[in-house]
Amino acid sequence: MPSEEELFEAVDALLEGDPQLPLPAERARLREAAGVTQARLAQALKSTTQTVKNWENGRSEPRPPRLQAYLRLLEGWAAKYPPEPRAFTTAPQEPAVPSVPAPAAAPASAAAPVGQSRAKPAASSRRPAAKEPAVKEPAPATAVDARFENGPLAVIDVEDGQVLAYCVGGLVQTVPAKSLPALVDWTLMEAKLGQPKLSGPGKDADPLLVLTEAALERYGLPVALTEEERLAGRLPEGHKVLNQLARAEWKLTKRGFGPWARIYRPARGAERACVQLCIPSWHALDSRHWGEAAQLPPTELARLLGVYASRVMTPRGSTAVTGLELMTALHPPTRASEPDTEGRRHSEHNPGSLGKDPVDCAPCEAPDGHPLLADLPRFHVRGPAEKLFEEAYDWARPLTDAECMHRHLVGIDVNMAFAAGANGLIVGLGAPTHVKNPVFDAKLPGSWLVDLSHVDLSRVKVAKDKWAQLDGDLLPSPFTPKGEHPQGPAWYATPTVAYAVELGYEVRPIEAYVRYDNGRYLDGWYTRLRDAYLATMADLGVHADMAPADFLAAMDGYRQRDPQLALVASAIKATVKGGLGKLRERPRGEGWRPGQPWRALARPTWRPDIRAAVISRTRINLHRKIVKHAAFTGQYPVAVLSDCVVYATDGTTPLDFLPYRDGKPLPGGFKLGVNPGLVKWEGTQTVLWGEGVREQFHAPELNLARYIKDGTVTDVDNGE
Numbered sequence: 001m002p003s004e005e006e007l008f009e010a011v012d013a014l015l016e017g018d019p020q021l022p023l024p025a026e027r028a029r030l031r032e033a034a035g036v037t038q039a040r041l042a043q044a045l046k047s048t049t050q051t052v053k054n055w056e057n058g059r060s061e062p063r064p065p066r067l068q069a070y071l072r073l074l075e076g077w078a079a080k081y082p083p084e085p086r087a088f089t090t091a092p093q094e095p096a097v098p099s100v101p102a103p104a105a106a107p108a109s110a111a112a113p114v115g116q117s118r119a120k121p122a123a124s125s126r127r128p129a130a131k132e133p134a135v136k137e138p139a140p141a142t143a144v145d146a147r148f149e150n151g152p153l154a155v156i157d158v159e160d161g162q163v164l165a166y167c168v169g170g171l172v173q174t175v176p177a178k179s180l181p182a183l184v185d186w187t188l189m190e191a192k193l194g195q196p197k198l199s200g201p202g203k204d205a206d207p208l209l210v211l212t213e214a215a216l217e218r219y220g221l222p223v224a225l226t227e228e229e230r231l232a233g234r235l236p237e238g239h240k241v242l243n244q245l246a247r248a249e250w251k252l253t254k255r256g257f258g259p260w261a262r263i264y265r266p267a268r269g270a271e272r273a274c275v276q277l278c279i280p281s282w283h284a285l286d287s288r289h290w291g292e293a294a295q296l297p298p299t300e301l302a303r304l305l306g307v308y309a310s311r312v313m314t315p316r317g318s319t320a321v322t323g324l325e326l327m328t329a330l331h332p333p334t335r336a337s338e339p340d341t342e343g344r345r346h347s348e349h350n351p352g353s354l355g356k357d358p359v360d361c362a363p364c365e366a367p368d369g370h371p372l373l374a375d376l377p378r379f380h381v382r383g384p385a386e387k388l389f390e391e392a393y394d395w396a397r398p399l400t401d402a403e404c405m406h407r408h409l410v411g412i413d414v415n416m417a418f419a420a421g422a423n424g425l426i427v428g429l430g431a432p433t434h435v436k437n438p439v440f441d442a443k444l445p446g447s448w449l450v451d452l453s454h455v456d457l458s459r460v461k462v463a464k465d466k467w468a469q470l471d472g473d474l475l476p477s478p479f480t481p482k483g484e485h486p487q488g489p490a491w492y493a494t495p496t497v498a499y500a501v502e503l504g505y506e507v508r509p510i511e512a513y514v515r516y517d518n519g520r521y522l523d524g525w526y527t528r529l530r531d532a533y534l535a536t537m538a539d540l541g542v543h544a545d546m547a548p549a550d551f552l553a554a555m556d557g558y559r560q561r562d563p564q565l566a567l568v569a570s571a572i573k574a575t576v577k578g579g580l581g582k583l584r585e586r587p588r589g590e591g592w593r594p595g596q597p598w599r600a601l602a603r604p605t606w607r608p609d610i611r612a613a614v615i616s617r618t619r620i621n622l623h624r625k626i627v628k629h630a631a632f633t634g635q636y637p638v639a640v641l642s643d644c645v646v647y648a649t650d651g652t653t654p655l656d657f658l659p660y661r662d663g664k665p666l667p668g669g670f671k672l673g674v675n676p677g678l679v680k681w682e683g684t685q686t687v688l689w690g691e692g693v694r695e696q697f698h699a700p701e702l703n704l705a706r707y708i709k710d711g712t713v714t715d716v717d718n719g720e
Helices: 004-016 024-033 038-044 049-057 066-080 180-189 213-218 227-232 240-247 298-311 319-330 417-422 494-502 523-539 548-555 563-582 608-633 687-696
Strands: 153-159 162-167 172-174 208-211 260-268 271-278 334-336 347-349 394-396 408-414 433-436 446-451 459-463 466-469 489-493 511-514 639-641 644-649 679-686
Touching (some): 024 066, 038 049, 153 213, 153 298, 162 298, 180 240, 208 298, 298 523, 319 523, 319 563, 408 687, 417 563, 417 608, 446 494, 446 608, 459 608, 466 608, 489 494, 494 608, 523 563, 563 608
Parallel strands (some): 153 208, 208 271
Antiparallel strands (some): 153 162, 162 172, 260 271, 334 347, 394 639, 408 644, 408 679, 433 511, 446 489, 446 511, 459 466, 639 644
């Protein structure tokens, strides 16, 4: 039995507790009151300026022996510089630090109150006090899964010799792992990281660890890849860290240990053991889509990626890879069957999915070099009657004399155009069926060989039993990406042929590759990305259903309101385009030769027909609006690039030429707004600028839509 003295000593120790520092804001106030800079304080405590900054903004806490020295200094300053008393005219305010902890089921993505921490088995954690961000992380719509209560990911950093895991919502966990295999073990056993599945038959998202440069050094990995490693996209076999993983019986996927590495052990039943790594200094976060995210401090990077993960999904690689993975996550290829007579379940095809096995495309849908085309002569160039060529617009024309009299060129851009093109689109789910002389069916997805050269854009149907007379020479053809009039039979996706019928013309296909097994595969994908984009833009002050003028005002400078969330919006848009692009991924650095298969062909999500259908519908949606606008206003575009359209006008904003009446837009025409399919202001330049650029580069049909945003011409393209 312990003695009475020992018990009292133990109780006294509990009463005394650990040294308690003042709140981060108070630390900064005391230092500033004393007239001491962060650099000078860092020098006195034998630390770094960045570490002192972290202490004062709540990103980290000092540890012994600096803890005791720092506390003594703050206590001395507190005696000299007490806070000014606050006068209360009513009841006193609530204390800044809550006296009770948050419930265990609090959302992992929601920031905990200042000073609160949560106990962790075999590891400590804390939520540092921090200035509340301008925009809070989104709270999950459902109760938090206790398995993943700390969120989908963590940024691993090293500070003052201690490894820390920065999670969403401000949580910081202390990481005891001394090696990379131990870090993987800790992640799976203690960190409580991950994300619940997005659909019933799906799989939970694996935890994601983002390794900073300091973490790479701590775990024996290079801060940057050599040129040879960068080209290979991975560390070489035999690297010491790879040997450590192998000895611990961890495996890598076929892509190896690169910027996005997956470390796993084979699944046992439904149990998965897999951790994904993201390495920003190896260019895992493409600056075209993620901006300067790779240079953000750990807390801010965790916030940025956490918002993206909660609204889209935990990143699985580039935005393109994640866009494709989101399709599969929402429509897993298999599901568990109903119990058989013995009560057992087995795996079966999940209706509405693409299945688990790849299917061949039609020959006309195959890109050049595909194995289906191996018998073609080596230098044979396929024309429109042999190759489906559904691409986005790249069209421009010279200005008319009347247009040259206007003052400005104004560009409008369709929001999330390709996402809108995917919404409600019926696409093939299985293999194509070849049909000769078919009757066209607008509800049947596929590729059709048909002659549309008879469609006359000078006379088109714009509504039921209502025809419009237009100047067809001032319009791009809806049937070709370059806007050229078709000269004979060509392959088109279903939405393109359906539009010819909509314009009032008969079509007689010669042959087709159709898909009788079909469905609205991309609806859930569109909805999730749309909601993610709208929620993020709303956080940035741009809301749906704004009046046109209010919308333009809200869009002005929205990126500066919260640069991190602006990067999230950019990444969401890149997820749309990149995911669709992955549906027809080409060979890359695989020692590939024409006629040979490449790695992407083994995926059930390698579906060039789906990509073609989305692009076709997106281009047709834009042309329909152009026609409606021309029929009502007599205005024609001078340039179209993908989802950007440029008009000549005297005004400087879209409100100067878009036909609004009492705040309502032209039915079926362009409408200003943030929703996918609506338009925003892309940029304005003078007509003299446009004519001058074309003259300077001797390119009378230079696509001015490419440069309308800021007027800078960096890569002249004359359309060749």
